[in-house]
Amino acid sequence: MSATTLDTPAPSRIRLGLRAVMGVVVVVLATFPLLNMLPQDSVFHVSDFLVSVSGKWICYAILALSLDLAWGYAGILSLGHGAFFALGGYAMGMHLMRLIGPRGVYGHPVLPDFMVFLGYQQLPWYWLGFDHFAFAMLMVLLVPGMLALVLGWLCFRSRITGVYLSIITQAMTYALMLAFFRNDMGFGGNNGFTDFKELLGMPLNTGAARASLFYASLVSLVGCYLFCLWMTGTKYGRVLTAIRDAENRVRFLGYDTTSHKLFAFVASAMMAGLAGALYVPQVGIINPGEFSPGNSIEAVIWVAVGGRGTLVGAVIGAFSVNGLKTWLTSAAPDLWLFVLGGLFVAVTLFLPKGLVGLLKGRAK
Amino acid sequence: MKGRRLYLDGVSVVFDGFRALNNLALVVEPGEMRAVIGPNGAGKTTMMDVITGKTRPTSGIVTFGELDLTRMDEASIANLGIGRKFQKPTVFDALTVFENLELALKAPRGPVACLRWHLAGAGRTRIEEVTTEIGLTDRAHDLAGILSHGQKQWLEIGMMLMQDPDLMLVDEPVAGMTDAETEHTAKLLARIAGRHSVVVVEHDLDFVRALGCKVTVLHEGTLLSEGSIDHVQNDPRVVEVYLGR
Ligand SMILES: Nc1ncnc2c1ncn2[C@@H]1O[C@H](COP(=O)(O)OP(=O)(O)O)[C@@H](O)[C@H]1O
Ligand SMILES: [Mg+2]
Numbered sequence: 193m194s195a196t197t198l199d200t201p202a203p204s205r206i207r208l209g210l211r212a213v214m215g216v217v218v219v220v221l222a223t224f225p226l227l228n229m230l231p232q233d234s235v236f237h238v239s240d241f242l243v244s245v246s247g248k249w250i251c252y253a254i255l256a257l258s259l260d261l262a263w264g265y266a267g268i269l270s271l272g273h274g275a276f277f278a279l280g281g282y283a284m285g286m287h288l289m290r291l292i293g294p295r296g297v298y299g300h301p302v303l304p305d306f307m308v309f310l311g312y313q314q315l316p317w318y319w320l321g322f323d324h325f326a327f328a329m330l331m332v333l334l335v336p337g338m339l340a341l342v343l344g345w346l347c348f349r350s351r352i353t354g355v356y357l358s359i360i361t362q363a364m365t366y367a368l369m370l371a372f373f374r375n376d377m378g379f380g381g382n383n384g385f386t387d388f389k390e391l392l393g394m395p396l397n398t399g400a401a402r403a404s405l406f407y408a409s410l411v412s413l414v415g416c417y418l419f420c421l422w423m424t425g426t427k428y429g430r431v432l433t434a435i436r437d438a439e440n441r442v443r444f445l446g447y448d449t450t451s452h453k454l455f456a457f458v459a460s461a462m463m464a465g466l467a468g469a470l471y472v473p474q475v476g477i478i479n480p481g482e483f484s485p486g487n488s489i490e491a492v493i494w495v496a497v498g499g500r501g502t503l504v505g506a507v508i509g510a511f512s513v514n515g516l517k518t519w520l521t522s523a524a525p526d527l528w529l530f531v532l533g534g535l536f537v538a539v540t541l542f543l544p545k546g547l548v549g550l551l552k553g554r555a556k
Numbered sequence: 557m558k559g560r561r562l563y564l565d566g567v568s569v570v571f572d573g574f575r576a577l578n579n580l581a582l583v584v585e586p587g588e589m590r591a592v593i594g595p596n597g598a599g600k601t602t603m604m605d606v607i608t609g610k611t612r613p614t615s616g617i618v619t620f621g622e623l624d625l626t627r628m629d630e631a632s633i634a635n636l637g638i639g640r641k642f643q644k645p646t647v648f649d650a651l652t653v654f655e656n657l658e659l660a661l662k663a664p665r666g667p668v669a670c671l672r673w674h675l676a677g678a679g680r681t682r683i684e685e686v687t688t689e690i691g692l693t694d695r696a697h698d699l700a701g702i703l704s705h706g707q708k709q710w711l712e713i714g715m716m717l718m719q720d721p722d723l724m725l726v727d728e729p730v731a732g733m734t735d736a737e738t739e740h741t742a743k744l745l746a747r748i749a750g751r752h753s754v755v756v757v758e759h760d761l762d763f764v765r766a767l768g769c770k771v772t773v774l775h776e777g778t779l780l781s782e783g784s785i786d787h788v789q790n791d792p793r794v795v796e797v798y799l800g801r
Binding site for chain 1: 608610629630631634635640642646647648649650651654655658659660665666667668670671672673675680683684687693696697715719
């Protein structure tokens with residue numbers, strides 16, 4: 193029997209179009225810190241505010257990408273991804289606190305102000321090592337990754353899926369919020385960490401530091417996007433999609449779906465941790481509020497609005513919803529929560545594939 | 557002959573007091589083809605669920621060679637070399653026909669192996685062969701979700717072939733197929749048997765006759781009769797509960 197050759201088709205025009213959109217978004221963002229240096233009266237001048245706020249959005253976009261990997265591809269609807277983001281942020285915050293050194297209000301050579309205030313005699317053991325940048329960066333990835341590993345292992349092997357899994361992830365972030373509010377945890381209680389001075393020898397309150405952090409975030413976004421693009425393009429990515437749509441059927445093909453989901457969940461949590469770590473030095477503070485369940489739900493809405501299951505959709509969703517939020521919270525602050533809720537309902541009912549689905553519909 | 561012997565004895569499955577399987581016994585030798593018939597609700601699908609780890613038997617022995625299948629999960633059983641075509645075809649709608657077959661292709665199944673996976677010549681050739689065999693060559697790069705019911709049946713059969721299992725469990729393969737397709741399926745299964753053990757559940761007696769193999773008749777979760785198609789068709793108990801209705 194002679195078999196015909198089945199060549200792999202080239203990526204569709206829609207896919208190429210979406211990648212082009214991503215490229216344009218990145219290039220436009222990359223000009224922001226440069227245009228910020230133009231004179232104020234130039235039409236191309238980008239304000240300090242826009243640079244700093246878009247730096248935050250880039251971190252949100254990384255969080256959205258990570259959530260999309262878990263939800264859009266592997267079908268794990270996490271309502272607790274904000275916790276991974278916050279843990280990455282706290283790990284970075286601990287590094288920044290250690291770098292303050294004797295410049296704190298109490299002038300203690302080692303202990304951060306809140307520890308002096310609470311009467312600590314020495315640094316708790318889990319703060320050791322955080323004075324090294326490399327160690328702190330490792331923890332930015334490992335702490336969220338380990339939490340995802342343990343939680344995921346417990347849930348996936350017991351075949352907890354769907355709504356139950358979502359509720360557990362939501363409970364996780366809520367529990368962490370309550371824990372981090374406690375002073376005796378050693379993470380600064382409800383005040384969290386702030387008054388950061390420097391990072392990698394760079395004073396944080398300068399334009400150069402802001403631009404550096406902005407570019408570090410942008411490079412991370414591109415890196416995470418390319419990583420996800422590669423991952424979802426492999427057979428592993430197709431196994432994830434298959435698990436999302438019919439997990440039981442995948443088991444009967446001999447795939448241990450627990451390990452596949454775990455792998456994606458851990459990678460996703462690490463990405464979220466990285467996003468949090470980039471976020472904290474830009475906003476200058478991290479406190480337990482970052483664990484609030486609402487944050488995780490907002491992240492789900494970004495992905496839903498942009499279009500889950502497409503990487504570009506997650507990024508577009510993060511930028512557009514946060515753009516709307518920034519505008520609305522100054523124009524009509526009371527309205528925001530209603531708009532957010534309405535947006536979610538509207539997207540679920542009328543735009544199940546999100547903004548990207550709209551673009552795809554146009555292209556056809 | 558490679559492959560293992562499938563052995564079920566005293567298998568019962570009870571759902572909320574209802575006995576879907578009742579003290580069932582079945583032996584399928586390596587390389588054997590076996591047809592299983594029986595009225596709706598006789599427990600044919602449940603029997604396959606028990607063999608593939610989907611349902612745990614309430615009591616009884618289920619072994620494949622020396623291995624106790626009642627202690628293994630679905631993925632491990634599949635990796636032992638037991639493939640299944642479901643009664644209701646479930647293919648991955650968001651993937652193409654080609655990708656569905658690639659996913660089923662026998663290869664290391666772990667996440668890292670899948671990340672590093674590269675479809676080499678032999679695998680590609682195998683996919684091409686099976687795509688031709690199931691008549692979906694010109695649909696290879698279409699999404700499985702847009703296939704017709706009959707084509708999904710074919711794709712499921714193709715996915716089972718890709719796994720190259722020692723034992724194939726085929727649940728109602730020709731439901732929704734035309735006469736020509738039914739005949740093609742019978743030939744395909746006959747060709748497979750010998751290299752693999754095959755258990756086929758089917759209602760269509762002409763189809764079963766075309767398979768020309770030993771027939772097991774199930775009724776109310778238990779074995780009613782076993783033998784050639786002529787033997788069971790003339791068995792008075794079978795005539796009473798099934799054929800004679
Ligand atoms: N998960 C289940 N829960 C309760 N009853 C079931 C379940 N699965 C099958 N049954 C019952 O077991 C009996 C046998 O079903 P099945 O094995 O599908 O029969 P067949 O495939 O021979 O038509 C049917 O009466 C069915 O309703
Ligand atoms: Mg059945």
